[in-house]
Amino acid sequence: MATRTRIDPATEAWKLMMKLVWAHRGRFIESVGELGLSPMQAHTLRFLQQPLPMSELADTLWCDASNVTGIVDRLEAKRLVERRVAVGDRRVKTLVFTSKGRAVRRRLDAALLDESPAVARLTRAEQRVFRELLRRVVTPL
Amino acid sequence: MATRTRIDPATEAWKLMMKLVWAHRGRFIESVGELGLSPMQAHTLRFLQQPLPMSELADTLWCDASNVTGIVDRLEAKRLVERRVAVGDRRVKTLVFTSKGRAVRRRLDAALLDESPAVARLTRAEQRVFRELLRRVVTPL
DNA sequence: TATTGTTATACTCTATAACTATA
DNA sequence: TATAGTTATAGAGTATAACAATA
Numbered sequence: 001m002a003t004r005t006r007i008d009p010a011t012e013a014w015k016l017m018m019k020l021v022w023a024h025r026g027r028f029i030e031s032v033g034e035l036g037l038s039p040m041q042a043h044t045l046r047f048l049q050q051p052l053p054m055s056e057l058a059d060t061l062w063c064d065a066s067n068v069t070g071i072v073d074r075l076e077a078k079r080l081v082e083r084r085v086a087v088g089d090r091r092v093k094t095l096v097f098t099s100k101g102r103a104v105r106r107r108l109d110a111a112l113l114d115e116s117p118a119v120a121r122l123t124r125a126e127q128r129v130f131r132e133l134l135r136r137v138v139t140p141l
Numbered sequence: 142m143a144t145r146t147r148i149d150p151a152t153e154a155w156k157l158m159m160k161l162v163w164a165h166r167g168r169f170i171e172s173v174g175e176l177g178l179s180p181m182q183a184h185t186l187r188f189l190q191q192p193l194p195m196s197e198l199a200d201t202l203w204c205d206a207s208n209v210t211g212i213v214d215r216l217e218a219k220r221l222v223e224r225r226v227a228v229g230d231r232r233v234k235t236l237v238f239t240s241k242g243r244a245v246r247r248r249l250d251a252a253l254l255d256e257s258p259a260v261a262r263l264t265r266a267e268q269r270v271f272r273e274l275l276r277r278v279v280t281p282l
Numbered sequence: 283t284a285t286t287g288t289t290a291t292a293c294t295c296t297a298t299a300a301c302t303a304t305a
Numbered sequence: 306t307a308t309a310g311t312t313a314t315a316g317a318g319t320a321t322a323a324c325a326a327t328a
Contacts, residue, residue, distance in 0.1 A: 009268035014257035016275040021162045022184075023282040026203045038296090038317065043163075054287060062167045064320055069288055071318075091286040091327045116155035118278045127150035130274045133267060134157040137259045141164040179294060179319090196309060205297055210311055212295080232304045232309040 024115065031111040035104060036078070040071050044095075045080065045105045046112075051094040053086065080104055165256065172252040176245060177219070181212050185236075186221065186246045187253075192235040194227065221245055 032042035040061065047060045054072065058065040072095060075081045080101035086092035097105065122130060173183035181202065188201045195213065199206040213236060216222045221242035227233035238246065263271060 009265070009272040010257060010260040010263070011254065013260050013268060013272040013275055014254065016272065016279045017158075017161060017165075017260075018253070019282065020158060020275070020279050021165055023279070024158075024162055029203060040318065055285090058287095062170060063318080065287065066289080066321080067319060074317080089286080089328070093287070112159070113152065113155065116151060118281060119151040119154050119158075121277060121281065122151070122274060124150070126274060126277075127154060129270065130278070131150040131154040131157065133263060133271045133274070134154055134161070136262060136267075137271070138157045138161050138164070140259060140262065141160065181295065194309085199310095204295080206310065207298080207312080208296060215294080227309095230305070230309080234310070 027115050028112070031115065032108065035107055035111065037104070037108070038074075041075055041080075042108060044071055044075060045101065045108055048081065048095060048097060048101075048105070051084065051096045053092050053094050054083075055092070057095065075101070168256050169253070172256065173249065176248055176252065178245070178249070179215075181208075182216055183249060185212055185216060186242065186249055189222065189236055189238060189242075189246070192225065192237045194233050194235050195224075196233070198236065216242070 028042070029039060032039060035042070037045070040063075043061060044057065047057065052060075054068050055065060057072075058068045061068065061071075072081065072083065076083065079098055081095050082098055083093045084096055086094050119127060119130070169183075170180060173180060176183070178186070181204075184202060185198065188198065193201075195209050196206060198213075199209045202209065202212075213222065213224065217224065220239055222236050223239055224234045225237055227235050260268060260271070
């Protein structure tokens with residue numbers, strides 16, 4: 001009996017990841033909305049670990065520098081971040097958290113981690129295998 | 142000797158998936174841009190398998206029905222889709238591909254599948270395991 | 283001269299509320 | 306009355322081009 005032609009596992013895995021991405025999108029929009037943030041404002045807070053130049057933020061957010069001006073304007077209006085002139089180069093402005101911004105960031109982290117229960121459906125041993133495979137898929141990105 | 146406290150595998154897996162989501166975003170924007178599509182226009186084409194009522198599209202795209210009007214207006218202006226009045230209920234409008242739209246959809250599918258090489262870094266056996274674990278994580282979504 | 287960030291402009295996406303045409 | 310889709314409006318994200326300040 002001939003083996004049936006099946007979709008290859010890499011392709012199906014990729015389609016499942018796309019489905020995961022989309023399902024995540026809805027929950028993300030909802031979670032950050034409850035914190036009074038737009039998606040891009042939330043991403044900006046997510047990536048703000050150390051003081052970050054505007055130009056690096058543009059690279060990280062995958063958008064033009066002119067957009068970052070507006071996104072940061074609105075975060076600054078909410079008193080979540082502040083612009084600081086960089087020490088070595090007066091052209092550069094670095095972004096830092098306010099204490100209010102740090103608090104929102106912590107709530108954001110908690111909300112995003114709360115979205116993970118789907119992985120909890122796996123056994124502990126399976127979670128370890130899944131993590132290891134994900135590491136190898138994601139690391140080169 | 143005490144076991145060191147480590148981040149649990151489910152949490153780390155989730156963080157890796159978030160990283161994957163973000164890396165995917167940049168390539169997605171670039172790929173669909175080369176096809177002359179905005180992200181939401183591309184998503185609309187992705188979800189258009191069978192003729193689809195506008196209201197279902199709004200649910201799928203996670204946005205208000207009023208937005209769908211504009212998104213579909215622009216896709217229709219590009220002659221990629223057409224509105225058809227539904228047979229049973231004249232209030233409902235269903236969306237269908239034009240032949241040009243079907244062609245763009247095929248190019249879109251090909252471009253998105255081209256983004257999957259990260260999974261190809263796993264061995265065939267690992268890909269099967271990865272697919273199985275992903276199925277169980279994604280299925281309930 | 284080159285670079286960082288801003289402004290001006292135009293387009294897309296977003297939700298809310300009011301509207302229409304059907305049911 | 307209720308529902309499907311549209312329109313009007315205002316706000317947010319987007320890229321391009323021109324600009325100011327600094328290097």
